[in-house]
Amino acid sequence: MKVILLRFGPLYLKGNNRYVFENMLISNIKKKLCDENFKFEKTFGRYVVSNYEKSREDAIVQKLKQVFGLYSLSVAEEVVASVDAIKNEIEKNELDGKSFKVIVKRADKNFPVPSMEFAKELGGLLLDKNPNASVDLYNPMVEVNVDIRMNGKAYIFNETIKCQGGLPLGSAGKAMLLLSGGIDSPVAGYLMGKRGLELEALHFYSYPYTSELAKEKVITLAKELTPYLGKIDLHVVSFTKVQEAIHMNCSSEYMITLMRRIMMRVAERLCEKYSLGAIVTGESLGQVASQTMNSMTVTGGVVNNKPIFRPCIALDKEDIIEVAKDIGTYKTSVLPYEDCCTVFLPKNPVIKPTIEKCEKEEKRLNIEALVEECLAGEEIIEIK
Amino acid sequence: MIYLDNAATTKMYEGGAELYKKYACQSFYNPSAGYGEAIEIKKELDNVRSLIKAKLNSSHGDVIFTGGATESNNLAIMGSRRNGKFEYIFSEGGHPSTYNVAKELERQGFIVHFVKLQENGQVDYSQIESLLNDKTRLISVEHVSNETGAINDILKISKMRSLKAPKALLHVDGVQAFCKIEINIDTLNVDLYSLSAHKFHGPKGVGALYVKNIEPLKSIVFGGGQEDGYRSGTENVPGIMAMGYAIDKADVNDNLQKASKFNKLLKSMLERDEHIHINNIVGSPYIISLWFEGVNGETLMRALSGRGVIVGTGSACSTKKAGNRVLESMGYKKEQIKSHLRISFDEFLTEEEVRKAGEIIVEEYNKLRERVL
Numbered sequence: 001m002k003v004i005l006l007r008f009g010p011l012y013l014k015g016n017n018r019y020v021f022e023n024m025l026i027s028n029i030k031k032k033l034c035d036e037n038f039k040f041e042k043t044f045g046r047y048v049v050s051n052y053e054k055s056r057e058d059a060i061v062q063k064l065k066q067v068f069g070l071y072s073l074s075v076a077e078e079v080v081a082s083v084d085a086i087k088n089e090i091e092k093n094e095l096d097g098k099s100f101k102v103i104v105k106r107a108d109k110n111f112p113v114p115s116m117e118f119a120k121e122l123g124g125l126l127l128d129k130n131p132n133a134s135v136d137l138y139n140p141m142v143e144v145n146v147d148i149r150m151n152g153k154a155y156i157f158n159e160t161i162k163c164q165g166g167l168p169l170g171s172a173g174k175a176m177l178l179l180s181g182g183i184d185s186p187v188a189g190y191l192m193g194k195r196g197l198e199l200e201a202l203h204f205y206s207y208p209y210t211s212e213l214a215k216e217k218v219i220t221l222a223k224e225l226t227p228y229l230g231k232i233d234l235h236v237v238s239f240t241k242v243q244e245a246i247h248m249n250c251s252s253e254y255m256i257t258l259m260r261r262i263m264m265r266v267a268e269r270l271c272e273k274y275s276l277g278a279i280v281t282g283e284s285l286g287q288v289a290s291q292t293m294n295s296m297t298v299t300g301g302v303v304n305n306k307p308i309f310r311p312c313i314a315l316d317k318e319d320i321i322e323v324a325k326d327i328g329t330y331k332t333s334v335l336p337y338e339d340c341c342t343v344f345l346p347k348n349p350v351i352k353p354t355i356e357k358c359e360k361e362e363k364r365l366n367i368e369a370l371v372e373e374c375l376a377g378e379e380i381i382e383i384k
Numbered sequence: 385m386i387y388l389d390n391a392a393t394t395k396m397y398e399g400g401a402e403l404y405k406k407y408a409c410q411s412f413y414n415p416s417a418g419y420g421e422a423i424e425i426k427k428e429l430d431n432v433r434s435l436i437k438a439k440l441n442s443s444h445g446d447v448i449f450t451g452g453a454t455e456s457n458n459l460a461i462m463g464s465r466r467n468g469k470f471e472y473i474f475s476e477g478g479h480p481s482t483y484n485v486a487k488e489l490e491r492q493g494f495i496v497h498f499v500k501l502q503e504n505g506q507v508d509y510s511q512i513e514s515l516l517n518d519k520t521r522l523i524s525v526e527h528v529s530n531e532t533g534a535i536n537d538i539l540k541i542s543k544m545r546s547l548k549a550p551k552a553l554l555h556v557d558g559v560q561a562f563c564k565i566e567i568n569i570d571t572l573n574v575d576l577y578s579l580s581a582h583k584f585h586g587p588k589g590v591g592a593l594y595v596k597n598i599e600p601l602k603s604i605v606f607g608g609g610q611e612d613g614y615r616s617g618t619e620n621v622p623g624i625m626a627m628g629y630a631i632d633k634a635d636v637n638d639n640l641q642k643a644s645k646f647n648k649l650l651k652s653m654l655e656r657d658e659h660i661h662i663n664n665i666v667g668s669p670y671i672i673s674l675w676f677e678g679v680n681g682e683t684l685m686r687a688l689s690g691r692g693v694i695v696g697t698g699s700a701c702s703t704k705k706a707g708n709r710v711l712e713s714m715g716y717k718k719e720q721i722k723s724h725l726r727i728s729f730d731e732f733l734t735e736e737e738v739r740k741a742g743e744i745i746v747e748e749y750n751k752l753r754e755r756v757l
Contacts, residue, residue, distance in 0.1 A: 208686035
């Protein structure tokens with residue numbers, strides 16, 4: 001019987017919490033495959049997905065490859081863990097003219113033949129059947145794997161497909177992702193999701209200075225993240241009044257810095273409102289003027305009770321782009337619509353802002369009223 | 385809603401839509417088929433060809449139905465290509481469906497010249513004159529600019545051609561002119577003329593190419609040999625019939641008078657504001673090209689749509705890309721281009737609507753201006 005054999009990562013490191021993590025991972029897998037017919041079996045150290053429609057196999061594999069916490073999978077033939085049954089199945093490998101290697105793993109130590117010995121035996125069998133084949137232990141063209149498990153079954157497969165790795169989505173709690181519409185913030189969301197964080201997203205827009213299309217773009221980006229992050233609540237907040245107020249009252253070089261300080265305040269308030277544990281941003285050290293160490297000090301300075309996660313902090317732009325391309329958000333991110341950060345863009349944004357100067361500038365604004373106004377106009381879009 | 389973006393597209397006539405339905409659901413026969421019903425359709429299509437020729441005041445020549453002006457322009461330009469050391473002349477003010485075809489010709493290794501625009505929006509006639517020679521194969525210009533409304537003097541270009549490059553073909557993109565201004569194709573001595581139904585209250589996805597002398601043209605779409613082999617593919621019968629309806633309905637003189645009245649009224653209202661600048665275009669009354677000191681055109685466009693007034697930004701819309709090719713060619717400064725808007729009329733508007741729109745434009749502009757300055 002064809003099955004999909006799933007391997008998960010170092011959940012076993014989690015001690016007594018292991019079952020919490022495992023249950024979360026299993027629940028995420030089942031949620032991911034909710035449109036499919038299948039049977040799920042949990043055995044020690046492996047999960048087995050079986051009884052699915054053969055025509056759906058590729059689609060199911062693709063879906064499983066997006067589940068955080070799974071490390072690899074193999075499409076395998078499941079047989080009873082007996083010497084004869086395994087030999088029977090192994091013989092089906094057509095290796096004419098190819099080099100190969102047999103790898104036997106024996107989780108079930110009660111299996112009568114030791115791994116190395118059994119591998120040699122199976123190799124001999126394959127050589128008999130395929131006189132033009134050869135054994136290559138270092139760089140074989142075909143790997144024949146036999147995984148003998150505790151459930152009385154053995155799994156025979158040729159390929160191990162790498163999955164996402166990371167921790168099960170939700171196992172690290174829930175946070176707020178600042179989603180701008182650029183390349184970096186969706187990548188930040190993906191990276192934190194991989195560490196187990198479930199996410200809601202926050203987008204600021206500035207109608208009429210920014211286009212409806214910019215908002216549509218962010219909705220598309222959020223949608224493109226759902227294969228990894230599941231359902232996302234997208235909070236959309238109008239930032240027009242804030243930008244106009246800063247533009248009218250403060251020095252232009254501080255525009256972006258002051259904007260970001262207010263964004264952070266709004267984000268923290270929304271975290272409190274929706275019981276979210278952290279703020280996630282796509283900032284990368286030194287990428288632009290507002291992402292210097294000084295800038296992050298003053299923008300992060302207004303957040304009192306939540307950590308700010310910046311998973312892209314040490315990545316080069318090229319690395320971020322590579323991830324964006326991998327997860328499928330890049331094409332949308334580079335669509336040319338203005339986001340609210342490009343409106344009222346100062347010619348010379350301050351590179352080393354100070355908290356003192358920010359506070360002095362902010363005295364000319366009614367910060368609390370501006371934050372309240374942002375919160376009052378919040379719109380929530382459920383992205384599935 | 386007050387719709388002032390008629391250069392982008394127009395509302396279809398109700399009667400045209402009914403006719404469209406009739407030819408989609410009842411008289412739906414394939415005009416290439418041999419039975420009586422189909423032959424009737426073929427005749428109806430030929431009637432629309434006659435209507436187009438009549439509107440163009442053409443005494444001879446053919447009409448090829450296409451999927452719209454982009455296709456007409458591609459057929460006219462690509463279908464006129466010849467191997468050898470020929471030269472091709474294009475206006476820098478052309479719509480992307482001519483300009484980008486020219487770029488493609490250039491990429492394919494043809495010798496392509498682009499003609500600058502004057503500050504008033506017209507092509508630089510002296511540059512055209514200097515470029516014309518016995519190797520010129522094709523001159524392609526827009527009759528009325530879709531960005532600014534500037535009208536090119538086709539007769540002048542045609543005469544230059546007859547004098548200096550008599551063998552060259554003259555292609556005119558008439559999308560913003562057909563059914564809007566009087567055209568006398570015989571007098572103008574134009575070889576190829578493109579038009580698009582949805583710019584004069586016809587349906588989208590249908591257009592035509594007028595061809596004075598079909599012989600030199602070569603097809604660029606191959607298949608079943610419809611349209612005498614110049615545009616294979618079953619004719620869009622409902623679309624063509626609805627286009628015919630719109631052509632029949634269009635009263636050019638009346639339309640022109642109305643557009644001129646609206647144009648004058650709106651200009652007089654906007655000009656009162658010293659920060660609103662109407663571009664000095666020698667052009668069609670259907671289009672006003674203007675810019676607003678200190679305010680991004682796109683921002684104003686969105687603010688206006690919030691108030692129920694729809695205007696166009698032309699192709700200045702992709703703000704991250706630099707500028708606007710047409711306005712740049714006219715020598716406009718970056719800030720003028722960024723603040724540019726295009727207002728375009730049709731005959732269904734009323735004076736009251738135009739006046740209301742004028743008030744809203746001035747009001748919204750000043751609101752924004754106060755906030756951003």
